Amino acid sequence: MSDATFATAADAIEPPTERSRLLSIAIHTALIAASIVMLYPLIWMLAGSVKDQNEIFGTASLVPSHFDFSSYIRGWEGTQVSFGKFFWNSLVIAVLSVIGNVMSCSLAAFAFARLKFWGRNFWFALMLGTLMLPYHVTLIPQYILFLELGWVKTFLPLVVPKFLAVDAFFIFLMVQFFRGIPRELDEAAMMDGCSAWRIYWKVMLPLSLPVLATAAIFSFLWTWDDFFGPLIYLSDINTYTVQLGLRSFVDSTGSSDWSGLFAMSSLSLVPVFLIFLFFQRLLIEGIATAGLKR
Amino acid sequence: MGNQRTAIAGEPVVRISTLAPRQKFPGALARNAPAYLFLLPWFIGFFGLTLGPALVSLFLSFTDYNLLQPPHLVGLDNYARIATGDDKFISSMKVTLFYVICSVPLKLVFALAVALLLNRGIKGLPVYRAIFYLPSLLGSSVAIAVLWRQLFDSDGVVNTILWQFGIEGPSWISNPNYSLYTLIVLAIWQFGSPMIIFLAGLRQIPIDMYEAASLDGASKTRIFFKITLPLLTPVIFFNAVVQTIDAFKAFTPAYVISSGTGGPIDSTLFYTLYLYQEGFGYFRMGYAAALAWILVIIIAVFTAFSFLSARYWVHYDE
């Protein structure tokens, strides 16, 4: 990967010495040790997915005595509709949510961070206030609203709110980062007679890749992991998401098919893991470009 | 140098912006119009999807709404009960406060430490980052309940390790004295999101600051405390506020691991889990709404306090 190119400040100022090499070894050792601790439960789960049912809880060993991949087939077809359909549904919802969140939240954040308007502090405080509302209380009124709109049983209640910037976390996050972008850049653009829109689109967004990538990652992951929303709004098994599918797999087997559950849980991590790998490149590469190195 | 870092936590920067095209369209409307256009999607969402339902729930908190029948106004009854006669309110609030106080600082310290390590130009960085993020990917999946039991029950992995040292551990997950700690460990284990935000924050620190410091011959420790840490305070502040709010609202970990019971002996009965039980388990949605608004007030007090404290420790480089 291209990390060496983007080595950060701390390294740039330090010529390689014997001491730093030792330090590097120490850091790697620490990181690897930490990785093992972090990953143990996940490796156990992955191992469990190819183990024999009896072997899963019997031994602490991570290495299966033999590899049995039938759990993946069993899990994939364990529900009335195959998991492929669930993956597709989750993907559609998650991608739309990423687009919606990044667009609508960056618009709002730009206004809060850079534009001057009447009532800004007031609206900002209200926006933060929405962060504090527990989810379960607005659930019933929201459900009734979406029912009146005829959206229940579709993806709309899960996706449309994302285009309306209801997730204040992302606005708050972007505001914090937009403020970190040197003001002289957009002031210069102002001088050239750029409109607010052009400044947002041509100056702000390109310079904000790390935070946009962060928002995209979180949007994707959280939507992917969301269980409650789909539980309430989706009722046709053909529209189920992966999380609902997993739950329905557990329910339908009375949680007895552990290796099947572990197989599907492991599989459900693959898309989010790939998304993470992809977006973290943006996260890292974005910043070292021209804008901030003055 | 860094005087452009206007990343102020707290209230928006009050500073003359020259962005509004005042010369072309004089008048308040023209001055405010662009901002309100940018905010349009948010306004629709805020009024339609958040404020509306929130006000409905505020109204419901003064009623005996039971989900199935039309609500009747009961005045302040719900709030009076919370204030005077609800042991579960107190015990679940204690559980939640303990969870917030333990999990948030530990999670942040962990996330920051790892982010600092992973911000260096060492080999295999993306792999490490991905590895450290993996647990957070799992979210509150069904599998977590099984994994945690495998780790923390009487003959779980943790006790197997302790046994090597001659210690016989309890069944952590099902012992009311320890079960909450297993949820705190879960929260810390999933430190991925603050870590990512710290990483993005570290990336935003202008490189010339470090160059200047190294020319002055400052030590690494000094650079960390004099440059990195102060410049990172807006991000630390953000993470602290958001994680605190999230920890107050935490629901799924306890729900998944205790199957919604909050047991044993209510030791993992988070406030939101209690609220959920009242609303959906016992059909007392009016009471649950009142509980929720009490929570909003408590979180708001905490948040206001953090914003007030911000001016003393969050770095305003202006």
Add this chain to the structure above:
Amino acid sequence: MTFTIDRRQFLIGTATTLALGAASLNRASAATSIRFLWWGSKERADRTHNAMTLYQSKNPDVSIEGESFGWDNYWTRLATQAAGGNAPDLIQMDYRYIFEYARRGALLDFTPYLDKSLKISDFGQANIDSGKVDGKLYGVNLGVNSSAVMVNTIAWKEAGVDAPTNGTTWDDFAETCAKLTKAKKRRSFYGTADASGLEPAFEGWLRQRGKALYTNDGNLAFDAKDTAGWFDYWSKLREMEACVPADMQALDQQTIETSMISQGKATISFAHSNQFVGYQAINKEKLGMISYPVPADDAKPGQYLKPSMLMSVSATSKNADAAVAFVNFLVEDPDGAKALGVERGVPASEKIRNELTPDLDDLGKEMADYIQMLTPKVGTLPPPPPNGAGENGFFLKKVAEEVAFGKLSTDEGGAKFAEQAAANLKRG
């Protein structure tokens, strides 16, 4: 690299969503369409879908949309939909919740349909009454059921101890279970699960002593001393190591898969007879089923027959007639009843029971035999639980845990439960 979203992609995305939305709306509006929501396993889902398909082939103008969930999520979903006025037409009901829903006007009263499209007179009065709330019929019995004790027969043979049988007294039960633990054939393995926090077990114990959980007018029918006695019994078992220790029992979340017998921690778990199939499905070793232990002499019947689950129709259903007709198909039509089998419990209709019996597999036979063995010994259905009773069920588990972990004495536990249970009823 820049992160841009071009307009075309966005439009395509939105169009996809709308199309998906429209598709599922269309399906719902075909013919007389009714929705059916139930909880349960894949086995149950398969059987129910078969019954639905059969019915639709006989009645082409009716389309039934079925959906199943696990226990916990089922109730959240049902509550939300009912609150929105969007409840499914056909609702699988539990005996614990039918009072909550019926008293709040969410369910359809079947009385006008009786002997017309709902011909369930061969259920017998007791089985019809088990679906009544305050004199009106809101639920149709889907299977006759009673509480039961699951026994791992292999583990008892292995230990060389005679397992408890029907009619074993509570004292002998304690002794034999202690013997099994002492045999130490397996690592951390005990005679029985700790049932002190299990409401049906407590109820059985009370009824054997001429008491009950609730009186006809909705008050407590037991006192602090009764509860303390119950806690005392289990504390003794814990001391004798006849039952599992507190921190082991706390792992039991009152589901089949977390039960002590399924977890391989004990040879005995307290459950319900219709769950026998479910228990056996995830236990490799052969299970047996016996009735609750009894007091030494002159015991009153503790157990009673109750519906394992009921079929209800939503009060807001627009196709109530079609829904009721389908309910009748499930319980009185041989085709429908055969499709369901005894998976939800033994059918209440005698005619159907006789028709099903020859085709039953071994597990089904054992279940039917158990109910038959029990029938002459059971008592009457207890009075309907008052509002707030549901909360008391969970509260018993909490107090029992406090006693088991030594945070309360048995007397304190008894007093606390009786006092708080009464307060919960008052609150409703």
